Amino acid sequence: MKTSINPYNGEKLHSFKELNNKELHSKVKLSHECYLKWKKTFFEERSELLLNTARELKAQARKYGEIITKEMGKPITQSVAEVEKCAWVCEYYAEHGKKQLEEENIKTDASESYVYYEPLGVILAVMPWNYPFWQVFRFAAPNLMAGNVGVLKHASNVMKSAQMIQEIFTLAGFPEGCFQNLVLSSDKIAPLIEHEHIKAVTLTGSKPAGASVASKAGEHIKKTVLELGGSNALIVFEDADIDAAVTTCLNARFQNTGQSCIAGKRLLLHTVIKDDFLEKFVTQVSELKSGDPMDDDTYIGVLAREDLAKDLEEQVNDSVAMGATVILGGKRAGTYFEPTILCDVSPKMPVFYQETFGPVIGVTTFSTDEEAVSLSNASDFGLGVSIFTKDRERAKKLIPQFDEGAVFVNELVKSDPRLPFGGVKISGYGRELSSHGIKEFMNKKTVYIQ
Structure with missing residues (x-):
């Protein structure tokens, strides 16, 4: 049965x-x-x-x-x-x-x-x-x-x-x-x-x-x-529209309670805008309403099974033990997992190199375009990447450098009947x-x- x-x-x-x-x-x-x-x-x-x-x-x-x-x-x-x-x-x-x-x-x-x-x-x-x-x-x-x-x-x-x-x-x-x-x-x-x-x-x-x-x-x-699976990077450059990028990154990570292969799971921030971005991002994420999924105003529901929530908890705890810092959330109760933001995340941590299937995002910083591309590509996954910049020519020069099935500029990666959808690597x-x-x-x- x-x-x-x-x-x-x-x-x-x-x-x-x-x-x-x-x-x-x-x-x-x-x-x-x-x-x-x-x-x-x-x-x-x-x-x-x-x-x-x-x-x-x-x-x-x-x-x-x-x-x-x-x-x-x-x-x-x-x-x-x-x-x-x-x-x-x-x-x-x-x-x-x-x-x-x-x-x-x-x-x-x-x-x-x-x-x-x-x-x-x-x-x-x-x-x-x-x-x-x-x-x-x-x-x-x-x-x-x-x-x-x-x-x-x-x-x-x-x-x-x-x-x-x-x-x-x-x-x-x-x-x-x-x-x-x-x-x-x-x-x-x-x-x-x-x-x-x-x-x-x-x-x-x-x-x-x-x-x-x-x-x-x-x-x-x-x-x-x-x-x-996917472990998409959300890359916010120093010239991005910060307010728009914050809202887009929030939806990219936390819709469907984070249970999406194309969710943005790794947040890469330019060091110049890190503090400004995170201040606004943490505020907006903390305001997301958790509760009964049948309520129309609920944005964060529960994970589909308790074992999935436990797996996510282990990834977070292991990353914290390796030096990541929890600046929001981090706790589980049954199938519910709090919207969680981790800072000081390195490529060796589970929340970076593994797929996190739930409302958890890890933050890593970069200083140059080359470093951003390198961090994004430092993954076995290759489903998609989102980059945020006001410079369209800069974006077009970077697009060929990403090992991904899709590159979205100033937008979250999403499936659209009019566009081909799929990935590379694993x-x-x-x-x-x-x-x-x-x-x-x-x-x-x-x-x-x-």
Whole structure:
């Protein structure tokens, strides 16, 4: 049984029976049979169903948001915003998917030569709990529009969210088997990847999970896209708009109670502006309201599980033992962890070189542009970086020097349906979203006619 428990009050919410091998095989077979018909549908039909999905998400955003909040503790206003963002990605691909997959004509010595995009089949998505709707929809919308079908292995603590996502696609009119939720244990993922009807896998999660999935898929020559962890730097230069940077850095680190792969986790401050920045930053962070995630004015909720809060506590305590200074917060109570700011952080400390998945940020100072880049790159992760400066030319010169999947100037790193999303180094490979994402699980067929 898979059971979801409200991390705020410990209430048992829902239980779901795991699929046995026979049931699992039957569902995958259904998906494959659906794919054989779905790939022959027209883009216009798929587009209309995605628009139906968007309408359902918007109409019931509060209802679905409450499910998210109860299962993993996200503050309700942020949960509703997550659902609304899912509607946006559906609308985006409904409008742009057909054009993104048009034949690409290439001039050669042939009478006609082009690249033709065709779907692969049943795609397995292994998804995490921190954005239980968004992570799934940013996979599902482009792939359904492209003619693929999806099966979902979601995190065990957000099974109700997973169930509701399948129901949403059903309500929108998608055929049975086009998108299915699979209630499985993690040990069933490997044999599922081996299944003849599973053609590719996408995973958002940890490095060990990504390595395991990629290894198994590689054995069977099946494509993978991995969106793994991150330890993004927030770099504030001496010429930055301090007030704007403070607000942006606060949101970059503390939204979703800090439980985000693309959160800004390492705050790098130029020595000239350190004191001014921190005075304002500490004030604003200390004013964030913690409390019941179901209250509309709560900004800091709880972590999704107590073991996650304990892991964060250990990272903080170990860093303090190595010389870091707590200037705000630092305490845990059950699944709640105070918004925490650590100063005097060096690259050898856990809060610098490890991913901190919660409301904790470490502060490190620098004196030159070269030092800032070096500190930012002193990480095994490479998902994204935010830099704050009023000098656009300075920013453009620095951009190529960062070992990252994304560089955002005067803004937090975020996923946007219009832009490719993904990382380098141990943050993964492949891209989601935009025209790049919709083509990840397509056969790029070369056509040559003489």
